[in-house]
Structures are given as structure tokens and as C-alpha cells.
Amino acid sequence: MAKIKKHSVFVDMTAMSDVTVLLLTFFMLTSTFLPQEPVRVTAPASVMEIKVPEYNVMNILVDLDGKVFLNIDRPEVRLEALEKMSAEYGVIVNERQKKVFLEQPFIGVPMNRLPAFLDLPFGEQDAAMREYGIPADSLDNQFTNWIQKAREIDGEMKITLKADQSTPYPLVEKVMKDLVRIKANRYSLVTVLRGAPEGF
Amino acid sequence: MANIDTGGGEVQKGKPRKENLRVDFTPMVDMNMLLITFFMLVSTLSKPQVMDIAMPTDQKIEDDQAPKVKESKAVTLLLGEDDKVYYYLGKLDESAYSDYGVLKETTYSSSTSNEGLRGIILERNAEAVNRMRDLKLERAEKGNRMTEEEFNERSKEIKGDVNALTVIIKPMETSNYKNLVDALDEMQICSVGKYAIVDVTEGDEFLVQNYKTKGAFGASNLAPQGQ
Numbered sequence: 001m002a003k004i005k006k007h008s009v010f011v012d013m014t015a016m017s018d019v020t021v022l023l024l025t026f027f028m029l030t031s032t033f034l035p036q037e038p039v040r041v042t043a044p045a046s047v048m049e050i051k052v053p054e055y056n057v058m059n060i061l062v063d064l065d066g067k068v069f070l071n072i073d074r075p076e077v078r079l080e081a082l083e084k085m086s087a088e089y090g091v092i093v094n095e096r097q098k099k100v101f102l103e104q105p106f107i108g109v110p111m112n113r114l115p116a117f118l119d120l121p122f123g124e125q126d127a128a129m130r131e132y133g134i135p136a137d138s139l140d141n142q143f144t145n146w147i148q149k150a151r152e153i154d155g156e157m158k159i160t161l162k163a164d165q166s167t168p169y170p171l172v173e174k175v176m177k178d179l180v181r182i183k184a185n186r187y188s189l190v191t192v193l194r195g196a197p198e199g200f
Numbered sequence: 201m202a203n204i205d206t207g208g209g210e211v212q213k214g215k216p217r218k219e220n221l222r223v224d225f226t227p228m229v230d231m232n233m234l235l236i237t238f239f240m241l242v243s244t245l246s247k248p249q250v251m252d253i254a255m256p257t258d259q260k261i262e263d264d265q266a267p268k269v270k271e272s273k274a275v276t277l278l279l280g281e282d283d284k285v286y287y288y289l290g291k292l293d294e295s296a297y298s299d300y301g302v303l304k305e306t307t308y309s310s311s312t313s314n315e316g317l318r319g320i321i322l323e324r325n326a327e328a329v330n331r332m333r334d335l336k337l338e339r340a341e342k343g344n345r346m347t348e349e350e351f352n353e354r355s356k357e358i359k360g361d362v363n364a365l366t367v368i369i370k371p372m373e374t375s376n377y378k379n380l381v382d383a384l385d386e387m388q389i390c391s392v393g394k395y396a397i398v399d400v401t402e403g404d405e406f407l408v409q410n411y412k413t414k415g416a417f418g419a420s421n422l423a424p425q426g427q
Contacts, residue, residue, distance in 0.1 A: 010222065011226075013224065013225030013226045013228070013229050014225050016225065016229045017225045017228045017229050017232065020236060023232075023236050024235050024236050027236060027239035027240055027243065028239055030243065031242065031243035043248060044377065044381040044382065045381075046249065046251050046381055046385040047385055047388055048249045048250065049249060050249060050251075050252070051247050051248075051249060051250070052247055052248055052249070062377075160250055163377045164377065165377055165378035165381070166377070166378060167376060167377040168374075168375075168376050168377075169279070169372070169375045169377060169379070172377045172380070173371070176255060179255070180255050183257070185254055185256070185257060186255075187252075187253065187255075188250035188252045189251045190248050190249070190250055191385075192248055192249065193248075
């Protein structure tokens with residue numbers, strides 16, 4: 001009787017494991033984290049499938065009470081805008097505060113309160129920001145000023161507007177009117193995806 | 201590779217048994233695959249979508265430069281409170297202020313019957329919708345042979361047709377942001393190329409009041425002039 005040679009059915013998974021670890025590293029490094037928003041905003045749904053631009057974006061956040069927050073994604077633009085703004089409003093921001101400013105993704109306090117705000121511990125900043133928002137009254141419109149300053153630095157910057165779905169329209173309208181006044185007529189509204197209906 | 205073979209096969213009497221120190225990497229691979237899937241999904245799904253809009257300037261435009269809209273092809277939507285939409289067709293003349301029936305009420309319903317907003321717009325924009333559908337089918341058939349530019353060019357042409365519907369969106373103070381986005385979304389779904397977000401006029405407020413009170417408001421108040 002011929003002996004059947006016993007083959008080992010053990011498959012070496014080491015190589016496979018190497019590949020998966022490489023892939024995993026790749027995905028971890030390429031995924032960008034969304035900046036943490038000071039207020040919880042639920043964007044309305046739409047069927048649009050265009051994604052938010054990756055780079056060089058200004059994101060305007062409008063909460064339920066119409067408070068405005070601004071995020072500029074490029075740190076160098078953010079810093080330059082801060083320098084211009086602090087020069088205009090006569091606010092002195094020291095080096096340490098500038099560093100904190102760069103770490104905090106959103107701008108959301110009036111200029112005169114900015115240094116004191118930046119001295120707060122990081123954990124308390126969101127709560128403090130929620131109290132203020134950038135002033136956008138017709139007398140002292142720092143919101144449009146920030147945007148104008150950022151656009152002076154880079155005119156190509158795209159503007160996205162994210163507002164809560166149950167924000168009353170007049171509050172959003174005010175922001176939209178402000179944008180039109182500074183000739184930022186083209187911008188994008190941030191929405192979440194909902195499936196497109198069939199047959200269109 | 202991951203096994204350390206420490207000696208011969210046969211076990212001989214008296215000699216210590218050599219063990220095969222092979223490590224099984226299968227669970228490790230399983231776990232990695234799960235993590236990869238997670239990161240892939242999270243990095244693509246978490247990105248929100250955007251809806252591009254272009255607002256008209258606040259500068260005054262000369263009368264002869266102002267965009268002309270075919271009256272018969274215009275629908276005006278007044279976004280009201282509690283997810284209600286009031287709409288009227290064409291341009292209203294002075295006599296409309298005494299008749300509350302010119303304004304109709306609807307909802308953001310997505311049904312394609314004649315009831316909801318979608319049905320109303322679809323019915324009036326059927327030609328453009330059909331042409332867009334044909335274009336999309338053609339693109340699906342041709343596959344790569346139709347470039348993105350060509351598709352955009354042609355869809356622009358369809359949507360910008362003289363006979364295509366023009367929608368004027370007027371969000372009233374009582375509406376919320378979601379209403380506006382829903383209305384804009386409906387434009388996208390129904391292939392409406394010409395639409396604009398316009399401020400509510402006194403005349404529009406009057407019409408809505410009149411509609412709600414079934415004409416009583418219009419009877420006791422003077423209609424606004426020159427709207």
C-alpha cells in the first residue's frame with residue numbers, strides 16, 4: 001500500500017499580516033480628522049453628491065441662535081488673518097496665545113476678548129466660545145472682517161456655510177447677506193447625503 | 201517564517217521533545233482587515249456633501265440688463281412656517297390681491313403625484329426632466345466615451361432652455377434653514393436650472409395673510425402698491 005504523504009495545511013499568514021498592517025498605516029495616515037466644532041450643528045440633508053473641498057476652505061458655522069463661528073483650514077492663513085485683525089482692532093496677542101490660537105480650530109470670540117479667551121485652558125474654550133460667537137452686527141461686523149482678511153491673503157479660498165437645519169431663516173439670511181455684501185457671492189452649503197430618488 | 205524549527209522530526213527516546221514554535225497569524229490578519237474596513241468607511245463616509253449656490257449681487261442692475269423671465273414659465277415659492285409652502289404661477293397683477301385663491305398651499309412632500317412640491321415642479325418641468333433622463337441614460341450606455349465636460353455642457357443646455365421652468369424661492373421669516381435646503385434640493389432633483397433665492401416682498405406677505413384668513417385680511421386692508 002502506497003503511503004500518502006501528509007501535507008501540512010498550515011498557511012503562513014505572516015506575509016498577509018505585513019500587507020494588512022501596511023494598508024492600515026496608509027489609511028490611518030491619509031484620513032483627516034474633522035475639526036471639533038464648538039456647537040452641535042445638524043446639517044440638513046440633500047441629494048447632492050459633491051464632497052466638501054479638501055483644502056483651502058473657510059467653514060462658517062451658524063448655530064440655532066444665529067451665532068457665527070469661523071474655521072479657516074490653513075494655519076498660515078489663519079495666523080496671518082489674526083495678525084491683520086489684531087492690528088486693526090488694537091488687540092495684543094502674544095506668542096503663546098498665537099500658538100493656542102492655531103490649535104483651536106474655530107474662531108468664535110470678539111476681538112477684545114480674544115487674548116483672555118486664549119489664556120483659558122483648552123478644555124474650557126469650547127464652552128466659552130459658545131457664549132460669544134463672532135460679532136456680526138451692522139455696527140461692528142467682525143465676521144465679514146475676518147473673511148475679508150482671509151480673502152486678501154488668498155482670494156482662491158472656498159467658503160462653505162454650515163447651519164443647523166432648524167435655524168430660523170432670518171438668522172441664516174443675515175449671514176448670507178453679509179457674504180453678498182463683501183462680494184462673496186459663490187459659496188457652498190454643507191449638507192449630509194440622502195439617497196437620490198429613483199428615475200431622475 | 202514565523203516558525204522557529206528547533207530540530208528533527210522523529211522523536212527519539214531519551215531526547216527532549218523539540219517543539220515547533222510556529223505562531224499563527226490568522227487572527228491578526230482578521231483584526232487588521234476589520235480595522236482597514238473601518239478606516240476606509242470612516243474616511244469616505246464622514247465627509248459631508250456640499251451644495252453650491254451663487255447669490256445675486258446686492259448692486260442695482262439696470263432695467264434692461266436684468267434677467268428676463270418668461271412669465272408663463274415662472275413659479276414662485278413662498279416658504280412658510282411649519283414646513284408649508286405657498287406658491288403661485290407666473291406674475292401676479294394688482295387684481296390678484298383681492299383674490300386669495302391665487303395662492304396655493306403645499307408641502308415638501310416627495311411624492312410625484314400632483315400634491316407635493318415635487319409633483320408640482322415635475323409637472324411643469326417635464327420636458328427638461330425627460331431630456332435629462334435621456335442624457336443620463338446615454339451617458340450610462342456610452343460609459344467612458346462621454347466625458348464629464350460634455351455631460352455638464354449638455355445638462356447646462358437642457359436646464360438653461362428658454363422654455364424651461366424658472367423657480368423663484370422666497371423664504372419667509374417663519375421658515376427655517378432646512379426649508380431652504382429642501383427647496384434647493386428639489387431644484388436639483390427636478391432638473392430646474394434657473395432658480396433664485398429672492399427676498400420676500402410686502403406683496404407676498406399680504407398674499408399669504410390674505411390666503412390664511414380666506415380673504416378677510418385683503419378685504420380690511422389695502423393692497424400694497426407698486427409691487
